[in-house]
Every structure is written in C-alpha cells, then in structure tokens.
Amino acid sequence: MKDIALLGVGRWGQKLLHLLHEEGVLHTVWTRNPVQYADLQKRYPEVKWTADLRQVWETPEVRAVVIATPAPTHPTLTEAALQAGKAVFCEKPVAFSAAQLRQLLTLATERHLLFMGGHILRYHPAIEKIQALLREGQLGQLLYLSSERANPGRFPLTEDALWGLAIHDLTVVLDFLGTQPEKSHIHGQATLTSNMTETVWVHLTFPQGIQAHLFASWLTPERRRRLTLVGTEGMVVFSEEGPSPTLYLYPHRVEWRDGQTPQLSLKEAIPLPLPPTEPLRAEIADFLRCLRTGERPRTDAASLLPITQLAEKLHRQLFPEAESPRPYFVHPTALIDEEVEIGEGTRIWHFSHILRGSRIGKNCVLGQNVVVGPFVRVGNHCKIQNNVS
Known part of the structure; x- marks a missing residue:
C-alpha cells in the first residue's frame, strides 16, 4: 500500500527514498524545489512530487510521513504532521528540549498516532x-x-x-x-x-x-x-x-x-x-510494521526523552545564557532586538530576527530565517513559515 510521504530528499533523504520505494509504500515526495531533483523524478516516475506541504497534509491516502529535512525544521514539521492526523517517523533530533518533545508526545497520544524517532544505532x-x-x-x-x-x-x-x-x-x-x-x-x-x-x-x-x-x-x-x-x-x-x-x-x-x-x-x-543487517532498512521496516500492527517501535519517541533531556542539559552548558527560565523558546542562532515582547509557548527557530519594538503573541511558531519588524505585532497562535519577512 502506497501511503507514505517523504519530506526532504537531501543526502540522507535519498537513502530513505530508495528504501521506501523498494518497500512499495512511497506515495509522495515533498521538497522545496522539485526541479532541483529532476533526475530523481525520472527514476521514480510513479511517485508524486510536490513543493506544497498542504497537498501532503490534505491527501487522505497518505497515512504517515518520514521526515528527513534539516534538523531545525523537525519539531515544526512533526507538529504539523501530527495535527494533520499523520503518523510520524522523524530523523534525529526530533526535538531540542524535553518540554518540546513532551508537547509532541501529548499531541501524538491525543490523536492515537504512531510517533517514532530515528536513532539508527539502536538497530545496528x-x-x-x-x-x-x-x-x-x-x-x-x-x-x-x-x-x-x-x-x-x-x-x-x-x-x-x-x-x-x-x-x-x-x-x-x-x-x-x-x-x-x-x-x-x-x-x-x-x-x-x-x-x-x-x-x-x-x-x-x-x-x-x-x-x-x-x-x-x-x-x-x-x-x-x-x-x-x-x-x-x-x-x-x-x-x-x-x-x-x-x-x-x-x-x-x-x-x-x-x-x-x-x-x-x-x-x-x-x-x-x-x-x-542494514540498520536503516531494519529501522524503516520496524516503522512500517508498527504502522500496520499498532505495536510500539524500538525507537518510540517516548523512549527518546532521556537522551533529549541530557542533550538539552549539555547544550545549556555550552550556552549558559539559555539557562534563565522563560516561557518561550528562542533558538541560539536567532536574534532578538531590544524592546521585544514574546508570548508564552512561542517558538522562534534558526536564524530568525525579531526587530526592535515588535510583539509576538502566545503559542506562535516562527520558522527559519523569519524577519519580523520593526514595531510589528503578531497575534496569538500564528505560524510563520520559513524565509518570510
């Protein structure tokens, strides 16, 4: 049954592309620039290629997604997939904090969806x-x-x-x-x-x-x-x-x-x-088996809480300024100017820049390379996709 969408076809994503195609389960491939992968499209003509994530979320035949995009995008894409009712296999790291991972786990549990993280050494x-x-x-x-x-x-x-x-x-x-x-x-x-x-x-x-x-x-x-x-x-x-x-x-x-x-x-x-044994093949086989049977995979996302907690602790040792408690998340590469207000539960990702005097509401998600301001107001529960100014 072709019911899997692959998000991302970089170096690692192409390995997953080959495996999912061999298993006969690949329905759609999403990438920001399908034209860049014209040769791959010729090799897999029966697979649907798209640059529109909405097509993935709104296609009922797609039951699950495999996320192999750059790491900073993993939490946002995982959340969007779960919100759309899709089971998720996400390459590491699934999240950059224990709190973030718990939020995703809660969402998967509430929607009764399989949520698996990719840690290939567990299958070696x-x-x-x-x-x-x-x-x-x-x-x-x-x-x-x-x-x-x-x-x-x-x-x-x-x-x-x-x-x-x-x-x-x-x-x-x-x-x-x-x-x-x-x-x-x-x-x-x-x-x-x-x-x-x-x-x-x-x-x-x-x-x-x-x-x-x-x-x-x-x-x-x-x-x-x-x-x-x-x-x-x-x-x-x-x-x-x-x-x-x-x-x-x-x-x-x-x-x-x-x-x-x-x-x-x-x-x-x-x-x-x-x-x-090819570890990646064994890992994907475990995901597909659990998707069909409802069993728990070896790298169920809940099992990744201990390593996420430890990695977060080590990260904060590298960047002590991140240790001060605050009710929102700002990635270390993002820039926040003076006189900026950020609401509780908001997440601001890699290389984004919030300019002076701007106000970001509660529970917002700002993707990579987002520029807001100066003196701009963003309401509550807003999502701004990558590369938006």
Missing part, C-alpha cells in the same frame, strides 16, 4: 551484540566508555556537533547504562560560526564511578567512528572506519597479584561476526 547489529555482552557479564564491571565520531562537515552547518554527531553515541551510552549521569561536562569549539559548535568534548560520570568520554567534530581531516568499552573482565571495540563495520572482543582482564597489586592480563582479540 554491533550495538545489539554489545548489549548482549553487557547483559551476560562478559566484560565484568564496566569501568569506562569512549567514543570518537568525526565527519568532515558541509558548511554552513545546520546542526552542531552535539545535536548532529555526539547524540548518536550519547544515545547508546544511556541505553547501555540505563540511567542518567550523575555529573556531566561539555566543552565546545565554535571557531567558524558563533553559536554553532563544530567540535565538542563530553565527559560523563555515572553511578559506580563509570566514566564516559565522547569526542565529536564536523571539522576534521577524515571520517572517524569508533566506540570502546572497558571492563574488568574484557574490552570491546566497535569501528565503522573500514569498508565494513567490525567488532572485536579483547578478553583482557584485570588480575590481582597477592590480592593487592593490579595486573592487566593481555589476550588475543576475538573478532565477533556481525550479520549483514
């Missing part, structure tokens, strides 16, 4: 294997985890290294340990764009003294993806740096000489076979 066979090793106690007492995720970025960035890169590893660390850290610290570097960190270093302390250190960067000479877990009875290294992912178990163990002197017993690494 290597991550599943590591979780099994931890459950079986093969690593002994876990001591620390470290990750490195570096990818040469496409500038200007639409998402920083925390929300775009580190969030992958933060998610699996929380999944492995099943709890929030007792302490967290982040250092970020924004050398090219203010308020958009291209490199972050994160350090977390968990119960029982377990440590986690994560490095993520868009500003790097080469692609790096590596995750290491170290325990008293074994160590494991997951790498995606070669032509195919690898997982090695190092049965090194800490032994105590005379019960007092620690000694590391080194043994040969054991390669752990990984099934040829």
